[in-house]
Amino acid sequence: MTDHPLQAHDGPDNYDVLICGAGVAGLAAARALGELGLQVLLLDKQRAPRDIAKGEVLQPGALRVLRRWGTEAMLRERGGVDLDRLVVRGPDGAALMSLDYGQLPQGDRGLLAHDHAQILGALTEGLPPGVDIRRGTLVREALRGADGRVTGLVIAHGDGDSQGGGDAGRSQGSADRAVHAPLVVAADGISSRLRRAANIAGRRVDYPRRLVSVELAGAGADSPPEDFSAYVTGRGLRLVYPLPGGRVRLYLQTEPDELRGMGADRFAAWLGRAVAEVPALTGFGPALADAAGTRQIFSVSRYLADRFTAPGLALVGEAGYAVHPMAAQGMNTAITSAASLADQLARFLPAAGGDGRPRLDAAMVDAALDAYQAERRPLLASAAKTSANAARMVTDLAWPGRIVGRRAVRCTGANPRLLHTVTHNMAGLGPRPLTPLDRLQQIGLLPDPRAHRVPVG
Known part of the structure; x- marks a missing residue:
């Protein structure tokens, strides 16, 4: 992995x-590519x-991948906290x-808990030699071929802090540069400019309430949290989990302008x-004064794209x-x-060339993208649900939602079969969808004669 000026790469096929x-x-x-x-x-x-x-x-499904890369071991060496329950x-x-x-x-x-910055750092340190990072560089727009295929990006060499929706429409100036590649990956967040450029639609729903986060240093030293706990209260979610060094992350649900x-x-x-x-959290009281200075406030949304690919382009993450x-x-x-x-791309890669590098072309990339779409879309749709x-x-404060939600929590918690299925799905080990009958049993409208038949594995 290198981190150096882009100008060192002048050829279009690098x-x-x-x-x-x-x-x-x-x-x-x-890392993967x-x-x-x-x-x-x-x-x-x-x-x-x-x-x-x-x-x-980090959930078990992601830890499987990080284990393969050696990233999990790095995070554990740096104090990652093991958790065995989500409660x-x-x-x-x-x-x-x-x-x-x-x-x-x-x-x-x-599960494994660690600071976000440490997770980013561990992933960065594990990047292979063929990966170059260019920070402080704005991607202005996607390049499209005559057939509509994404063929590269227009990037700016200027101030990486510049931003705004008008940038993509600006004419290409002397500081901008077109870079081409057979595959472009959009990992640019929920408001993805590249997704919009590829005309990929989706449904975004903004939750009516925000979350505020604080970090408690030395909190709960007498009885530190041992799991990832979501507390259901009359004012919404209170979420607690441990971080390295005896620290604790606390999320609190708030009204939009509260x-x-x-x-x-x-x-x-x-x-x-x-x-x-929340009586269970009163032990954190002495740490709250210092924690107040660590607040971060988040608007919360959910989003699912109609598709995860376009010719030459893959969507990853938010x-x-x-x-x-x-x-x-x-x-x-x-x-x-x-x-x-x-x-999926590895399935279509030819043997390496004389310089030891595999060569991509549009046909093999788009075949891999079709396979990626077929594998990811149903899995992520299930995970989204x-x-x-x-x-x-645990977050709905309207009385119908509160009644149904709390009932679902209690009934699922008392049903070993449904509990195992939900745990497997949350762990990211592959979807085991709940049937309409399961849903009725989950809110206690029907008895479950199979409640104690827990699947093996």
Whole structure:
């Protein structure tokens, strides 16, 4: 992996793959595709990775991929925290529904929590030699051939901090440059410019409430959290999980404008009241004053693209699929999607040429993209439904949603068969869709005579 000025690469055929976006999705795609011996250029408009308070919990499906790359071992060496349960709790801490990962197949019996910046760093350090990173570079637009196929990108050499919807329509100036490649990967987030350029539609739904995150240092030293716990309260979700070094991540659901204009002192008071409303979290009280300065506020949306490919273009991560963070699915499906894209492309790669590099052409890329679309679309559609249902159970504050959601939590928690199925799906080990009959049993409208028939593995 190299990180140097783009001007060093003047030929149009130096790169096999162009990737827009160097978050987890883009880095995972670069890692997976670079491992095939391809020359990859990874572009990001940010000059340095952003340390954000999300994308910190790795599910077993993603850990399978990271284990293969050696990234899991790196994260464990750097203090990653093992978790074995995802639990929905009442305000008093009583478990209403517990997803026990210990019942999953050997090797997949746990989650791993680490700082987002550490996950980005581990992925970056593991990039193969054929991957170049160009940070602080804005992708202006996608290049299209006469047949509509995506053939490359127009990129700017100027200030990587520049942004705005008008950039794509500007005429190409002397500082801009066209770079061509047989495969372009859009890993540029939920508002993906490349997805829009390829006319790929989808459905975006904004959740009516926001999340605020704080980090508690030394919180709960007497009884640190041992799992990923979502607390159901009258004011919405309170989410807690441990981080390395005895730290704790705390998410709190808020009304859209509830925190608008709040300075540090007012927010600290609000945080204290919000935590005091949940008896199980009162032990965190002493750490709240310092935690107030770490707040990050997130708008929350879900999105599913109608398709994940166009000729010459693949969507990876939030460019094609985004979910509520409560389900801990977004980063994980980005990693597994990146691995899937590389696995499908590997099926069509010819033998390496005289220089030891495989050669891509449009036909083999588009055949691989068709296979990627066929494998990913149904899987991610199922994961999107699972995530939306899980989030609705604990975040909906309207009385019909609260009644149905809480009932679903209790009934699922009391049904070992359904609980195992939900755990398997959340772990990212492959979809086991719930049938309409399962749904009725999940909210207690029908008895389940098979409730104790837990699948093996």
